[in-house]
Amino acid sequence: MSTPATALVRAGTPRGRWVLLATILGSSLAMLDGTVVNVALAAIARDLGGSFTALQWIVNGYTLTLASLILLGGVLGDRYGRRRVFLVGVVWFAVASALCAAAPDERVLVAARALQGVGGALLTPGSLAIISASFDPRDRARAVGVWSGLGGVAGALGPFLGGWLVAIDWRWVFLVNLPLAALVVVVTLRHVPESLDEDGVPGRRLDVLGALLVVAALSGTTYGLTEAGRVGWAAVPVTVALLGVAAGALFVVVERRTRYPLVRLDIFADRVFTATNVVTVFVYAALGVYFFLLVLQLQVVSGWSPLAAGTSILPVTACMLLLSGRAGALAQRVGPRPLMATGCLLAAAGFLLALRIGPDASYPSDVLPSVLLLGLGLAATVAPLTASVLAAAPAHLAGAASGINNATARSAGLLAIAVVPAVAGLGRAGSDDPGVLAHGFAVAMLVSAGLLVVGALVSWFGLGRAGGRTRAAQDPVGAPH
Numbered sequence: 001m002s003t004p005a006t007a008l009v010r011a012g013t014p015r016g017r018w019v020l021l022a023t024i025l026g027s028s029l030a031m032l033d034g035t036v037v038n039v040a041l042a043a044i045a046r047d048l049g050g051s052f053t054a055l056q057w058i059v060n061g062y063t064l065t066l067a068s069l070i071l072l073g074g075v076l077g078d079r080y081g082r083r084r085v086f087l088v089g090v091v092w093f094a095v096a097s098a099l100c101a102a103a104p105d106e107r108v109l110v111a112a113r114a115l116q117g118v119g120g121a122l123l124t125p126g127s128l129a130i131i132s133a134s135f136d137p138r139d140r141a142r143a144v145g146v147w148s149g150l151g152g153v154a155g156a157l158g159p160f161l162g163g164w165l166v167a168i169d170w171r172w173v174f175l176v177n178l179p180l181a182a183l184v185v186v187v188t189l190r191h192v193p194e195s196l197d198e199d200g201v202p203g204r205r206l207d208v209l210g211a212l213l214v215v216a217a218l219s220g221t222t223y224g225l226t227e228a229g230r231v232g233w234a235a236v237p238v239t240v241a242l243l244g245v246a247a248g249a250l251f252v253v254v255e256r257r258t259r260y261p262l263v264r265l266d267i268f269a270d271r272v273f274t275a276t277n278v279v280t281v282f283v284y285a286a287l288g289v290y291f292f293l294l295v296l297q298l299q300v301v302s303g304w305s306p307l308a309a310g311t312s313i314l315p316v317t318a319c320m321l322l323l324s325g326r327a328g329a330l331a332q333r334v335g336p337r338p339l340m341a342t343g344c345l346l347a348a349a350g351f352l353l354a355l356r357i358g359p360d361a362s363y364p365s366d367v368l369p370s371v372l373l374l375g376l377g378l379a380a381t382v383a384p385l386t387a388s389v390l391a392a393a394p395a396h397l398a399g400a401a402s403g404i405n406n407a408t409a410r411s412a413g414l415l416a417i418a419v420v421p422a423v424a425g426l427g428r429a430g431s432d433d434p435g436v437l438a439h440g441f442a443v444a445m446l447v448s449a450g451l452l453v454v455g456a457l458v459s460w461f462g463l464g465r466a467g468g469r470t471r472a473a474q475d476p477v478g479a480p481h
């Protein structure tokens with residue numbers, strides 16, 4: 001069942017605020033973890049040892065399982081109940097966080113991070129799908145804007161929080177998830193309505209083969225590209241990467257032929273949905289590289305403390321907090337195309353200004369301009385992008401649409417962190433080599449700025465004039481587009 005029309009939540013009501021609190025805090029667990037750990041990487045390397053490649057795996061171990069299983073997480077929510085699967089994900093994530101905090105070496109930490117990703121794959125699509133299924137269509141874009149803005153704040157606050165916690169002990173960056181998860185569970189059980197796909201077919205089987213092929217595709221490609229950066233383009237990494245690509249191609253074939261696909265490929269017939277997901281690839285690939293490398297650059301090359309490095313990104317938080325909701329509302333009136341294209345270009349300018357960050361970096365002149373432009377760009381891009389994805393998909397497939405877009409975003413960041421450092425010559429570097437890191441950082445920023453320019457072009461030419469401007473507000477729940 002989906003949420004009955006008479007029970008739909010209105011924005012500004014007490015229940016609406018509770019639903020937003022639960023979904024924002026829940027998604028923030030995964031988003032916060034994706035950024036807070038970056039600040040702790042230098043401390044983890046000092047404590048547990050390891051090369052730059054080991055740091056890549058500490059980040060990508062989490063992102064790999066998250067991206068591989070997030071499609072399945074969306075489908076499970078549609079089938080078994082979005083609130084139920086969301087809660088399972090929150091509890092799983094909390095348990096895995098405790099294991100990360102207790103890790104005695106880097107291998108155990110990578111394994112525990114992979115388990116964290118499983119929990120993230122269950123809770124992340126559920127948070128956005130709950131909003132889409134629970135809120136009145138007239139308030140949905142506004143709710144998504146608030147979710148995007150405050151969720152983005154959580155992600156941007158991660159480096160600051162991480163820097164503060166690392167000063168105590170890097171293990172606290174994982175332990176902090178436990179009380180947040182407990183709060184999410186309590187609020188969700190008391191205030192969030194259950195919903196699922198009422199048009200689902202009774203007795204339909206899960207697409208296990210499709211899920212396995214996604215895991216094989218991303219695992220093979222990520223492993224091959226990461227190891228190629230470390231050992232060179234030897235036979236084994238290239239072969240594994242090619243097997244991953246082949247698994248991805250086979251996934252498309254299987255999804256076209258299976259009766260109950262993990263991904264409804266017909267959803268991509270909508271031009272806005274397809275274009276928005278392509279933009280997602282370029283935007284989140286660039287962001288993955290930026291947040292992975294910037295805090296390392298500031299600590300290893302510029303000599304900043306973890307707290308100073310984390311605090312430096314706070315302007316991103318301020319921009320997302322102040323402007324994302326307004327961007328979502330503006331996109332409802334004028335369409336997402338101009339906002340998304342402009343946002344990508346602003347973010348690209350921020351990447352280019354990051355080239356000024358070096359051994360004697362000054363915050364006002366070198367770091368602040370970069371993070372400020374990035375924050376403005378994200379504020380203009382994220383809310384319209386997210387709302388466009390949901391508006392372009394039938395409401396009863398909200399979980400699947402959310403899962404596809406989240407999988408796209410995480411996969412883009414995952415592969416970018418595997419590929420761009422290799423292109424920049426960082427694969428064989430030590431985790432504390434300032435000379436190599438400084439050069440690689442500059443190359444990575446140039447490559448990532450180029451990705452954002454492509455994202456701007458796709459936004460402008462791919463979305464068209466209407467760009468799905470009013471559909472989110474006009475369509476009744478469950479109406480096909």
